[in-house]
Each structure stands twice: as structure tokens, then as C-alpha cells.
Amino acid sequence: MTTNAPRGITRRGLIAGGLGIAATGLLAGCDTVTRSTDVKAINRAVTLPDYVPWAGGPDPVLPKTSALMPSAFRRIPSELVPTDRVPGDGSTLHGSVPTNSPVPPSKGSNPYWQGLDERMGVDLDLTITPNADWGNKFATQVAGDTLGDVFTVFGTFSYLPQFLEAKAANLTEILSGSGVRDYPYLANLPTASWRGTVFSGGIYGVPVPRGPLTTGVLHRRQDLFEQLGVDPSFRDLDEFEALCREVSDPQRNRWALGSVPTNILASMFGVPNQWDEQGGRLTHMYEVDAYQDMLEASRKLLADGLVHPDSVTAYNGKVWFVQGSALMLQDSYSAIPGLLQQAEPGSGFRMTMAPFVGPGGAKPKPWLGDPNNAITALAAGPEERIRMLLGVLNWCASPFGTEAWMYRKFGIEGRDFDFRDGAPVLTKTGNSETALGEFPLQYFTECPLPLFYSGAPEMTDVVYESLSSWLDDGITNPTYGLYSPTNSTKGPAIGTYATSAINDVLLGRAPVSGWKAVVRDWRRRGGDAMRREFEQALEARAGA
Template identity: 90%
Template sequence: MTTNAPWQLSRRALIAGGLGIAATSLLAGCDTVTRSTDVTAINKAVALPDYVPWTGGPEPVLPKTSALMPSAFRKIPSSLVPTAKVPGDGSTLHGSVPTNSPVPPAKGSNPYWQGLDKRMGVDLDLTITPNADWGNKFATQVAGDTLGDVFTVFGTFSYLPQFLEAKAQNLTEYLSGSGIREWPYLANLPTASWKGTVFSGGIYGVPVPRGPLTTGVLHRRQDLFEELGVDPSFGSLDEFTALCREVTDQNKNRWALGSVPTNILASMLGVPNQWDEQGGKLTHMYEVDAYQDMLEVSRKLLADGLVHPDSVTAYNGKVWFVQGSAVMLQDSYSAIPGLLQQAEPGSGFAMTMAPFVGPAGAKPKPWLGDPNNAITALAAASEDRIRTVLDVLNWCASPFGTEAWMFRKFGIEGRDFEYRDGAPVLTKTGNSETALGEFPLQYFTECPLPLFYSGFPGMTDTVYESLASWLDDGITNPTYGLYSPTNSTKGPAVGTYATNAINDVLLGRAPVSSWKGVVREWRRRGGDAMRREFEEASAARAGS
């Protein structure tokens, strides 16, 4: 969520609005709805699953400088760890998942999907929905009770805890504490990710982890900087602005930035990651003076023509970056494989990441991305059925270095991929059948993302060095994993109000000085209530 430009509504916020009506209708007769404002009960803690790092695969090629550092690899190991067993029982497993990639061919014409069935031991029946349509589709499935056995759940929609209590299996007895050890690949998922699955004193899902790679960073077209003879480094806000001016040439369809780089500016100006917590009290980023400073800098970048002119109305930053019309792009670390894949072979495309810069020379404290993309819920079922589904999810979380991971990402050798210079590369068929290597099975769950870029071994070192420079200084959103009823029910509308006001400032329709009045209204419409509830939720989680 933190990779968006200041004026962009997150996809999850849009989803939240579409699901509110469906969730409210579904739960109208459920006892759990009576607890919809019981912040303490909803945020009651539970013993999280033990964290047991998996050690059965290849050794990372670079040291773990931080507990948050992903394992780093430059190549596929010559010997893969075999799958211990086929996890399924031959039954049909219905699932509902979103996708960011093109929807893959149906199973009947997709040997890769058929191979998944064989390896997983199930008849995998997926309802796959493009992200743009996910909110409406999910709402329809909720209303029709057709979500299936396993379904992706994003973190913000109305009555989320009550929805999960009514429709999902409480997994606490299976996964809490040492129980997780029955599923070693799930036990390999970090503790921070499990925090996003806890509601009403229970574990109601399995993480879809992304770890620190969700963090927004400033990607640079290193090849273009070299072609222009420009040093891409900067050590202050003024130097950054000067750099943007130096590389922008509108006559050549080239702009410095694909969008206003919120995360980069936040680090430079000391803006908190959504909320700042001090002594149990919360202050929202909108309320600090540094946020207004960030609006002024953002407004000026746009007014001076240093940002792609379509960034507000028709954002397509990844394409602009690959094509060269945006020399720098703020996006997550997890976007790197897709950017590399989009680049034209032989074009000389080369990318690096700009170091974060702190305010007035102070140590930078970047916004650390949320640990999960989403969570996956299981429909309530018998104990045998739940254990079978968890076996399947455990297979889905098999890490880098296993046969299962290799098949999930690359499919069938000679059909979906071929080796080039020792690295697996997807074919045209493979791109289609595996959904660009991101088959939506990854929204069931996934292993902690490694630093591995097939065919680009040097990128592993580039990303590793970037992460190592700041990872232990990154600041988290202190409300992650906590539930505020006001944020759930009013958050999308309040967010739209703030976003519209931000747009007005950035596009010159309102002065930056109007922001203080916006903040007062934001507080009145729900900001203060969210603050109180998150503070109560934090106390409940800590004191349980």
C-alpha cells in the first residue's frame, strides 16, 4: 500500500468499499455482529505459531545481515530437494483467488495446471479474477456463499473479523504455538506475517507473505543515466530535485519520475509510516508538519514538469520505466522480476535502486512495507478436511531449492521453460500457462520471497546491498494487524475525502495552506475515532 503516489487510492481501499454491503448483509443474523464495536474483544491476542526457519535447502550466497533479510541466491541449485509427499487426497479443492497477471488458460488446455494437480494430489478448481474486478466478484461470491474451500482475503473491508468468524475456520488449534510444526514450510513463515491473521483471539488464516520486499524504493534506469552522462546519486532533497531537472527532457518524451515518490520523500522529510506511536498514543502522518512539507515538494515536482504528465490520471509507471520515458520509478522491491521480464532482450536495460536519504543528513528511516500481501482463509470443515487443506498449503509454501518451488515458478522443462546459460527462462507458452511465473496459486500462500532473479544473477547482489543499507532502520506501521471498526466501515470514505483534498493541492486547485483545515475535517469524519480504537486495540493486543 505504501508504494502508491500520495493521491492514489490503494486497491485494497477500493475493495473495502465493495465488500462492506456484502459482509453486512451476510452477517445480519450472526451473533458476532453484536461485537462489531468491541475493540478489546476483536483485538484479543493469541499464541502465534512457532517460527522454525527451514534449513533443508541450499545455503544463501550472501550473509543474513538482518533478521528481515531475505535469503539470497544467484542460481538454481544443481540438486533440488524432492517433495516429501503428495499432500492432497484426490478430492476437488475449490479456491477463489485474484491475479495481477493475465488469466492463464483453463486446466483442460494447460498442462502446467494439470501438473500442479498431479503434484498437489487434488483437482484444483480455481475461480481466478483480475484484480480490477476482484472487489465486485468477491462480494458476489460472499452473497452467494460460493467462495470455496480456500479464498484470498484482503485486510480492509467492513466487519472483517465477524466475516471470518462466520465463514472461515478458526485455525488456532492447528497452528498456534508448536502445532505449526506439523507443517514445516508454514512454520518457515515469519512471525510478523502471522500477526495479520489474528482476529478475536483466534488465527483465522494463513499469510500470503511478501516481507520487506513490499517496501517502496526508487528504481533507476542505470543504463539511461550512463547514456546521459549523469551521476544518479543524491544526498539531499535539493540534490534530488536538481537531478530530476537534469534528466527531464519533455521534448524527448523523458521525465525524471513515473509518479511522485512518496516513500522517498517521506524518508527525506521524516514522515511517519501511516501512524507514529509514542507512549501508547498515536499521531497520524497527516497531522505532522512534515506531511504538509511533503505535499509542497510533491506539488512542485508536478508543477515543474518533472513527473510523467499522465501519472495522476492514467498511471502506467512500469511501462514508462521500461520504455525509458520515466528514468526513475517508485515501486516495491517485489516489482523487480516483472520489470526485468518486460525489458526487451538485448536492449541494454539495467536498473539499480537509489539509496534512501534522511532529513538534513540524518539516518534515513524508510517505511517498511507490510509483511503480507493478503491472507488466505479456509472454509469451516471437518478436522480431516482442514488438515488436508493445510497439507496442500504447506506444499504451496515450499521454499526456494525444492522441486515444488521450481515447478510452481517455471513449470515443465522444454515446454514452459528452457535453460539459457544455466538459468531457467520461461518460453512464450510458459508465460501464458504459468501466468508470467505468477500463477495465482501464490495467493493461497507462498514461501518467504528469496532474492533470486533468474538470468540476472547480478541483481541479487544489487537488491541485497540496497536492503542491507537500511533494513534494520525501517519503520513499521504500528497499527498493522490491529482492527479498528471505524477504519473498517468509514475508512474508505474518509480516505477518499483526504485523497481528493491531496489531489486538489498537488494539481494547484487548492493551496498547501488549506491542508490544516483538511486534517481537522479528516479527524471529525473518523480520524480521531480510528486513533482511539487503534490505541485501545494496541493495548488489548499487548495486555492479553
């Protein structure tokens, strides 16, 4: 029920819609399609890779107060851990990846990309597609069987397990249990991330992990609050609304919020993270009374002019936040580096995170973000080549403190970055060649994201303090890593229906009192079927 949710649903809906057509044709002759409704078979468990935290780098500067806490660093270590070996065999590696950053220059005019080839030992041939076009491009590649050796796969599209069984390498024999120890940086990926790679009793991918930094939090322009002389703290919904009224001034092009802060409100009202699981039985967040209460609070924020007026129909929250049109912005922790990079140097830009608040003074239980951004699949092939490709992915997962991590993020010193006050800062050339430090190789796989903000070491402490206040109390989506055929084939359409109904309420076109009728229709359209299938999936995993 957020302006963030419809954007995610739309993106995945495009993927699901495009791939649904392509996958149906591609897999028509495969036996796996006949099992598309065998929920227990599709969700059969497997022995996951061992988790072996990497201990070869610098010690974090702050203690790990939770098993989920990312390692925290304020500066690049003076001595980097060298890469053990070049993993590739000199062959061409064709890959398909999305990007949220500008597409970097092609290899022929990009020395940074050429340096990746040297370090990985492959001729890296990437098809890079902007995220907005990824769904259609992926569907076209599936239909034409041109995805390549390594390709990013998002989790919600039609016939995902059948597609992976037909086209991707089953990595179970190589990575399950202690097998992953042959790839120490992949063994450093958390167990929760590996759960998102399992389908039909096999490991069919490598995680693209993000960990708790995918969690949505309310970012604050601390510098602007101080200029206004306003304390941005609040203890309940009434104080939050009062704060928003105090700082909103549409005549000065200033609103409290860039969008309805669903994660903050969900914690206030005790709304479950998508589904609530009790004894193997599931209740969707739409079905609890607290969701309707949250919907009313959201409607009121918009009606009172406390949210940017374009937030539902033409969202551009990051720009509004950086420009100061929105003093608070719900986005993930992982958005922080990009926000810092967009800020004008010398502008005094400073951000903090609002604490989560629980219902009626109770301890807050925020929605914990999903462990992965996506997964990466390898095209089926000879075991020798699969092992070589996994070696390349192992290099891609090299952690903070290694030479490989430093090169991936910053490139060539003196060309792509310079050291300023001991911190690497990308040059104009580096921003272009490395895609703003987010070269889409990160969608092959990545190390667990550290708390490190180049040139802004104080942010490490700010984010650490925010995470420490709630991390062990965060609630997960109990259906993460499970597959529902109905969710796969009908989920995007059902999601669009619910999103449209939510937006009608938010924009005053429908009363909140009509929400229960919407939920009944949502259940009829597929919500109940998804519930049954996810419950069967839970049973299959629990019985393994």
C-alpha cells in the same frame, strides 16, 4: 500522499464497499455482529505459530545482515530438494484467487495446471479474477456463499473479523505454538506475517507473505543515466531536485519520475509510516508538520515538470520506466522480476535502486512495507479436511531450492521453460500457462520471497546492497494487524476524501496552506475515531 496510494485506496475501497453490503446481509443473524464495536475483543491476542526457519535447502550466497534480510541466491541449485509427499486426498479443492497477471488457460488446455494437480493431490478448481474486478467478484461470492474451500482475503473491508468468524475455519488449535511444526514450510513463515491473521483471539488464515520486499523504493534506469553521462546519486532534497531537472526533457518524452516518490520524500522529511506510536498514543502522518512539507516538495516536483504529466490521473509507471519515458520509478522491490521480464531482450536495460536519505543528514528511516500481501482463509469444515487443506498450503509455501518451488515458478522443462546459460527462462507457452511465472496459486500462500532473479544474477547483489543499507532502520506501521471498526467501515471514504485533497494540492487546484483544514476535517470524518480504536487495540495486544 502519493500517486501510488490512491490506487491502493481505490482497490481496497472497491473491496470494502462491495463486501460491506454483502457482509451486512450475510452476517445479519450472527452473534459476532453485535461485537463489531468491541475493539478489545476483536483485537484479543493469541499464541502465534512458532517460527522455525527451514534449513533443508541451499545456503544463501550472501550473509543475512539482518533478521529481515531475504535469503539471497544467484542461481538455481544443481540438486533440488524433493517434495516429501503428495498432500491432497484426491478430492476437489475449490478456490478463489485474484491475479495481476493475464488469466492462464483453463486446466483442460493447460498441462502446467494439470501438473499442479498431480503434485498436490487435488483437483484444483480455481475461480481466477483480475485484480481490477476482485472487489465486486468477491462481494458476489460472499453474498452467494460460493467462495469455496480456500479464498484470498484482503485486509480492509467492512466487518472482516465478523465475516471470518462466521465463514472461516479457526485454525488456532491446529497452528498455534508448536502445532505449526506439523507443516514445516508454514512454520518457515515469519512471525510478523502471522500477526496479520489474528482476529478475536483466533488465527483465521494463513499469510500470503511478501516481507520487506513490499517496501517502496526508487528504481533507476542505470543504463539511461550512464548514456546521459549523469551521476544519479543525491544527498538531500536540493540535490534530488537538481538531478531531476538535469535529466527531464519533455520535448524528448523523458521525465525524471514516473510518480511522486513518496517513500523517498517521507524518509527525507522524517514522516511516520501512517501512524507514529509513542507510549500507546498515536499520531497520524497527516498531523505532523513534516507531512505538509513533504506535500509542498511533491507539488513542486509536479509543477516543475519533473514527473510524468499523467502520473496522477492516468498512471502507467511500469510501462514508462521500461520504455525510458521515466528514468526513476517508485515501486516495490517485489516489482523487479516483472520489470526485468518486460524489458526488451538485448536492449541494455539495467536498473539500480536509489539510496534512502534522512532528514538533515540524519540516518534514513524508510517506511518498511507490510509483511503480507493478503491472507488466505479456509472454509469451516471437519478437522480432517482442514488439515488436508493446510497440507496443500504447506506445499504452496515450499521454499526456494525445492522441486515444488521450481515447478510453481517455471513449470515443465522443454515446454514452459528452457535453461539458458544455466538459468530457467520461460517460453512463450510458459508465460501463458504459468501466468508469467505468477500463477495465482501464489495467493493461497507463498514462501518468504528470496532474492533470486532468473537470468539476471547480478540483480541479487544490487537488491541485497540496497536492502543492507537501511533494513534495520526501517519503521513499521504500528497499527498493522490491528482492527478498527471505523477504519473498516469508513476508512475507504475517508481515504478517498484525503486522496482527493492531496491530488488537488499536487495539481495546483488547492494551496498547501489549506492542508491543516483538510486534516481537521479528516479527523472529524473518522480520523479521531480510528485513533481511539487503534489505541484500544494496542492496549489489548500489549496486555495479552
